[in-house]
Amino acid sequence: MRIGSLRDTLARHTVLGELAETLDGNRVRCVACGHRCVVPPGREGVCRVRFNDEGSLRVPHGYVAGLQVDPIEKKPFFHVLPGARALSFGMLGCDFHCAYCQNWLTSQALRDASAIAGFQEIDARDLAELAVKHGAEVVTSTYNEPLITAEWAVSVFRFAREAGLLCSFVSNGHGTPEVLDYLRPYLDLCKVDLKTFRDRAYRELGGRLDRVLWTIRALHERGVWVEVVTLLVPGFNDSKEEVREIARFVASVSPDIPWHVTAFHPDYRMTGPPATTAAALLDAASAGRAEGLRFVYVGNIPGHVGGWEDTACPGCGSVLVERRGFRVVSNRLRNGACPDCGRAVPGVWASSRSC
Numbered sequence: 001m002r003i004g005s006l007r008d009t010l011a012r013h014t015v016l017g018e019l020a021e022t023l024d025g026n027r028v029r030c031v032a033c034g035h036r037c038v039v040p041p042g043r044e045g046v047c048r049v050r051f052n053d054e055g056s057l058r059v060p061h062g063y064v065a066g067l068q069v070d071p072i073e074k075k076p077f078f079h080v081l082p083g084a085r086a087l088s089f090g091m092l093g094c095d096f097h098c099a100y101c102q103n104w105l106t107s108q109a110l111r112d113a114s115a116i117a118g119f120q121e122i123d124a125r126d127l128a129e130l131a132v133k134h135g136a137e138v139v140t141s142t143y144n145e146p147l148i149t150a151e152w153a154v155s156v157f158r159f160a161r162e163a164g165l166l167c168s169f170v171s172n173g174h175g176t177p178e179v180l181d182y183l184r185p186y187l188d189l190c191k192v193d194l195k196t197f198r199d200r201a202y203r204e205l206g207g208r209l210d211r212v213l214w215t216i217r218a219l220h221e222r223g224v225w226v227e228v229v230t231l232l233v234p235g236f237n238d239s240k241e242e243v244r245e246i247a248r249f250v251a252s253v254s255p256d257i258p259w260h261v262t263a264f265h266p267d268y269r270m271t272g273p274p275a276t277t278a279a280a281l282l283d284a285a286s287a288g289r290a291e292g293l294r295f296v297y298v299g300n301i302p303g304h305v306g307g308w309e310d311t312a313c314p315g316c317g318s319v320l321v322e323r324r325g326f327r328v329v330s331n332r333l334r335n336g337a338c339p340d341c342g343r344a345v346p347g348v349w350a351s352s353r354s355c
């Protein structure tokens with residue numbers, strides 16, 4: 001389907017946006033992401049999926065372009081219900097245009113004619129019921145950027161909450177006060193990509209560093225459980241200085257925030273850099289620990305990083321959750337605490353249904 005035809009089809013799967021401000025001349029300001037686009041009539045925002053229809057902002061609703069049951073570790077959340085299932089759903093579009101995007105078929109569908117992604121109509125209640133049917137304890141808005149489809153996520157999360165499920169985002173973290181306040185009554189967990197610590201590099205990806213740093217702090221202050229991921233890309237964000245700056249920032253928000261350093265592999269439009277080596281990831285993880293982070297993980301190369309996939313007690317050092325990739329090998333946590341020394345481990349260790 002060509003971009004124009006896809007845009008016209010998706011326009012029929014919209015509702016009035018709640019994250020919008022009315023301006024003069026029938027313009028609207030969208031406040032769903034950090035771009036805060038001012039959108040004239042007949043035009044769309046940076047994301048290409050939120051548009052001005054005669055002075056009203058229309059936003060995506062009532063479909064999914066990706067739907068799957070995943071282990072919670074794949075999101076990745078390592079301090080949330082180890083071994084639990086998460087119903088993952090996504091739509092189309094993004095406010096970034098990362099050259100190495102691994103979900104580019106959905107995220108870039110309105111920008112790139114080669115990004116051919118289908119979608120299916122579905123009701124928000126049906127998504128929550130699917131999660132229960134498949135034994136999921138978490139629903140996750142992912143695959144595209146969930147901030148730009150926040151109204152749809154909240155529609156799903158309302159039913160998910162009624163079913164006792166936890167609700168989560170996998171996001172680039174390019175947020176605003178308005179969207180976080182809108183989400184907070186329903187959002188329990190958020191994985192944020194901290195892609196680089198250089199604003200110029202962030203602007204190449206389509207965003208701003210200060211917005212992402214603000215969002216991580218704001219989520220933590222609002223009581224949302226946050227885990228941060230940095231995809232280590234050779235030649236882009238892997239200098240020792242930058243890695244330490246990223247880790248230092250995360251520790252300044254809270255040393256208890258899990259930081260995942262993950263391996264890059266050539267994808268989409270970034271095929272030049274080599275895949276990240278295990279040695280580079282281990283160096284970055286050690287830097288994170290040196291900067292005061294209590295929980296640092298290495299991802300995307302299971303079985304090659306020693307104990308850096310496991311959760312250890314920050315008090316006595318005992319291995320509490322042993323993993324290989326997305327698989328939990330053993331879980332010794334007892335009510336969120338170490339069975340050996342009794343120290344509590346930060347995280348979300350009980351579902352809403354068990355509370």
